[in-house]
Amino acid sequence: MFTERFLRDKRGAVLDADERACLEQSIREIRTLPPRSTLVHAGDQLSQSTLLIEGFMSRYIDDRNGLRQLVAVHVPGDFVDLHAYPLKTLDHDVATMTAATVAIVPHRALDAILEDRPQLGRKLWFSTLIDAAIHRAWLFRLGRLDAVGRVAHFLCETNARLMSAGLSDGRRFALGLTQTDLSEICGLTNVHVNRVLRHLRENGLCVFRSSLVEILDPERLVARAQFDPAYLYIDPQPPRPSPFQVEA
Amino acid sequence: MFTERFLRDKRGAVLDADERACLEQSIREIRTLPPRSTLVHAGDQLSQSTLLIEGFMSRYIDDRNGLRQLVAVHVPGDFVDLHAYPLKTLDHDVATMTAATVAIVPHRALDAILEDRPQLGRKLWFSTLIDAAIHRAWLFRLGRLDAVGRVAHFLCETNARLMSAGLSDGRRFALGLTQTDLSEICGLTNVHVNRVLRHLRENGLCVFRSSLVEILDPERLVARAQFDPAYLYIDPQPPRPSPFQVEA
């Protein structure tokens, strides 16, 4: 079940079994990709989109001097460039950060979904709007937070998203990013990211190693980041049945 | 014709006469709004969306200290909170900047469009993705440009969008924003925006007065801003017939 994580726990847009099967059948191919490989260049004409199954991917815009600004980081379950379906050509590059497994969905199949299953179509639309909501949180991060707040905010966000994907227990998660990646996410230099990480470590908020993040004090980290997860549209009471889940 | 400017000149998503009529009939009400009035608060449950006909609107996120980060500025023709249709609740506020005229479209009507006219549905989706593309350009602006670059970039963008809406001749346009508005857009203080505007003026790039922007040297302004309008998805050869238009 490759689409298992897609829209999981998303408020008002969880797929029913039928819709999931339909999406699953739209997959043309499963592909594995090496780390740091570019899938899409800005301006390419596209006729398929990519659902991320495993690993981390990014989207970024290059500036004149070869520096880049990341505009999104994607975790398993994300439909990385679904927006290429209506747009046909993108304003940014898409690349893997770590090694990754992806599912390829041709736009033809999406045409059929839009024709035959408007409700599933609405949910696909929804998923691209969550990406936009995350863009807005990133704008807040870059526009209003200082360096420590920015890094803390990104780590809170990633923790929340990975929890929803079942890839973090809320305290520790694997993340294959370098300090330079973090600097391109947070609009800082890698030197300063290094200082910020030391600060977070020495103050007992969180430890970042290039493949494991450990959150030591979630409450203080959230406060420092002014992090409010509402923009992720994660259902507080996931409909997934669990033997340990207790009704409120 | 209230929807006249919606998706005008947009590459691959211009409405045909039939679609435009259909959208026009989805309007429930036309309303005029005073300047600086809030239409939607973050978290509100929404059952309608707002198409901006005249004036300027904004979307913003408040921080803990009451400071705000604007995440979007809307010009006439924008479907300001169409994303509330799939999302149902927003992660930010929506407000007018100037006095404004808007058209209200109930989500019920959009349900019908999605059911009966998947191609029009795809174009509505497209329009929300342009907003996302603009978010990404703003991320680039905040993450990679210095203060002068940020203000210059915003002015280039706004000029391009207003040209497409027929509200700028490419050199001069009305814009009812204060320097404090600019600072909330660009992640700066109003004091520093003032310094930046003086710089732009003294260097012959552009003059900003709180209601008229005059671009003195478009080429140098674009270069200073590293501005590339591709992300606006404006058709270079608008299909609108004009008696003065010459085929390339």
Place this chain on the structure above:
DNA sequence: GACCAAAACTAACCTATGTCATCACGTTTA
């Protein structure tokens, strides 16, 4: 045409972050 509030503007000073240069460490390649 006097009054008021909002916006624009300015100067003096401060600090967060960038810049540059260097070193240490671990892994891949020769």
Place this chain on the structure above:
DNA sequence: TAAACGTGATGACATAGGTTAGTTTTGGTC
């Protein structure tokens, strides 16, 4: 074995932009 390289770490110094505290200008309104 070492050479080359990517990543992380750190210190000295430079600067863009923030902060504070005003003054001036503008534009609406009585």
